[in-house]
Amino acid sequence: MQNVGAGQFTYDVFKAAYDSDPKIKTIVTNFDQNTITLKQSETDDLSADQTEPSADNTVPDMAKRATDLGQGL
8 A cells, every 4th residue: 555655554443443343244244464365246145154064963863853752761
């Protein structure tokens, strides 16, 4: 930004702005000390929220838990 004559942000200034302004959160997918990644499309939100399923979330295990009637019956 220095080359185009615009203002500059430090990491702390940007983090404070990100934390306090919901508009910034809608256009930024990730940031760190050196990089700010802007959203390229609406699907950026989906890929950031996805996590790998844990081992106990497999279909056979879920079916077994759903049909388990317990010892007390």
